Amino acid sequence: MRTYGEYCAVARTLDVIGQRWALLVVRELLLRGPCRYTDLQSGLPGIATNLLADRLRELERAGVVRREAARPPIATDLFRLTDRGEQLRPVIEELVRWGAPLMAEIGDQDTFQSHWLLTPAELFLTDTTPDQPPVTVEIRAADQPPVHIETVGGAVRGRPGSAEHPDAILTGPPQLIVGVLFGRLTVAQARARGLRYHGDPATLRRLRAQAPTVDRPR
Amino acid sequence: MRTYGEYCAVARTLDVIGQRWALLVVRELLLRGPCRYTDLQSGLPGIATNLLADRLRELERAGVVRREAARPPIATDLFRLTDRGEQLRPVIEELVRWGAPLMAEIGDQDTFQSHWLLTPAELFLTDTTPDQPPVTVEIRAADQPPVHIETVGGAVRGRPGSAEHPDAILTGPPQLIVGVLFGRLTVAQARARGLRYHGDPATLRRLRAQAPTVDRPR
DNA sequence: CCGCATCCGGGGCGATACTG
DNA sequence: CAGTATCGCCCCGGATGCGG
Numbered sequence A, B: 001m002r003t004y005g006e007y008c009a010v011a012r013t014l015d016v017i018g019q020r021w022a023l024l025v026v027r028e029l030l031l032r033g034p035c036r037y038t039d040l041q042s043g044l045p046g047i048a049t050n051l052l053a054d055r056l057r058e059l060e061r062a063g064v065v066r067r068e069a070a071r072p073p074i075a076t077d078l079f080r081l082t083d084r085g086e087q088l089r090p091v092i093e094e095l096v097r098w099g100a101p102l103m104a105e106i107g108d109q110d111t112f113q114s115h116w117l118l119t120p121a122e123l124f125l126t127d128t129t130p131d132q133p134p135v136t137v138e139i140r141a142a143d144q145p146p147v148h149i150e151t152v153g154g155a156v157r158g159r160p161g162s163a164e165h166p167d168a169i170l171t172g173p174p175q176l177i178v179g180v181l182f183g184r185l186t187v188a189q190a191r192a193r194g195l196r197y198h199g200d201p202a203t204l205r206r207l208r209a210q211a212p213t214v215d216r217p218r
Numbered sequence C: 001c002c003g004c005a006t007c008c009g010g011g012g013c014g015a016t017a018c019t020g
Numbered sequence D: 001c002a003g004t005a006t007c008g009c010c011c012c013g014g015a016t017g018c019g020g
Helices: A009-017 A022-032 A037-043 A049-061 A089-103 A114-124 A174-181 A187-192 A201-206 B009-017 B022-032 B037-043 B049-061 B089-103 B114-124 B174-181 B187-192 B201-206
Strands: A065-069 A077-081 A136-141 A147-152 A155-160 A168-172 A196-199 B065-069 B077-081 B136-141 B147-152 B155-160 B168-172 B196-199
Touching (some): A009 B022, A009 B089, A022 A037, A022 A049, A022 A077, A022 A089, A022 A114, A022 B009, A037 A049, A049 A065, A089 B009, A114 A136, A114 A174, A114 B009, A196 A201, B022 B037, B022 B077, B022 B114, B049 B065, B089 B114, B114 B147, B114 B155, B114 B174, B136 B174, B174 B187, B187 B196, B187 B201, B196 B201
Parallel strands (some): B136 B168
Antiparallel strands (some): A065 A077, A168 A196, B065 B077
16 A cells, blocks of 8 residues: 555545546446446456556545445445445536547547436536436446436436336447436437437436536526 | 547537546646746646647637736746636636645645645635625745735635735644644644644634534525 | 455566666 | 756566465
8 A cells, every 4th residue: 555645634545546447446336336346347448457456455444444244145245335334425416527628539448337427417417407306317338238317306216227117218338318418419419420218308308417517506 | 539429518528628637737727827837837737848838839729728928027928718718717616626625735745735625715715794804814825935825805805925914824834734724623623633723713713614514505 | 156265477667777 | 048868766567386
């Protein structure tokens, strides 16, 4: 463990979560909930297996991650965030906000996983008419497993997996989905470029994108 | 430049500011404003000079830092944050919030600089009676150059350097100052352990510490 | 299969020396 | 003062092995 050796809150935080892959491990656990080792591996394309083991050990020592035996149906251990680890959510959210302008284009070599959309969806969408019955939108990005978002008390909640009775379904390449979620594209613009939209057109309009990149209210 | 190669806002942000020392360079520029190369070096104890040069180049390429010729009195270039770099402030603030519990103790080997206190002061202090005339508190931590904090419109602003007419002066070891600023210690408790306080006792009471570690309102 | 440990090559990092 | 140059070292990445 290399440390900055500074009596400064920023430096001490980076001592814990500043190494390579550490915050992405936290991202996976925040988005997917408790995970097996191989779940994490699949959510972190390109990570060396020894590094994943190292990071999990270090994060466990730091009180960010807890390892526990799973319930009988599952034979293997699960890794989950502690309360202290959950408190990293605002850090991740600010990283997402700052990174929004970097999402305009996707590279040929870039990997993509659909659950990475969930934090942006929760951050940048809101329910404009929370008094009406809740709605659910399923998102099918590229050939990835589906995810869905649902309104809950004025906010928007994102979850992995398919929706039971979606009011709308978005299908298309990642950058179009991202364009809509981050507020850079309207649904109409995205449809013109190849996004497919099934269901009531009013559904997604209801989840108006907030200020996309800069000018966040706070 | 090593990259995660992910189409994910978190990963792309970390591609820019995730390397060692990068966010601490940003911290320095946020706290001290435009800096010369040697200013940065002195604020980043232990950084190798080639690494500082590398980071500045990379952050410049990424649009976070701008290099500019200083006004005539100063012969050398200055580095300053761009608007885009300034927008990293919320990221730094969340790192400070999360790191607050890590500041309970100071290690023998730890370096310390007084301006590192400025972000915590601004985050965790507030002006409880903004209608009254503004106040200023000077902080003299250990043998460090003084910094000061002042009330402005209900908030608290921290600045390097001495105050012109401080209403109060705090003098003592870093961990006692930190204890007060982060709300872990009352002034009375800190004074009992060796903190020295000059001026009107009501001054610092007015800047009530907010919830210290967890339970932030948002 | 799952969850690593081990080995090895390459590069980011750290310390020092040196220069315009 | 503001870097560049050089050199180890260790972290990281990739591959393989291996016990449960």
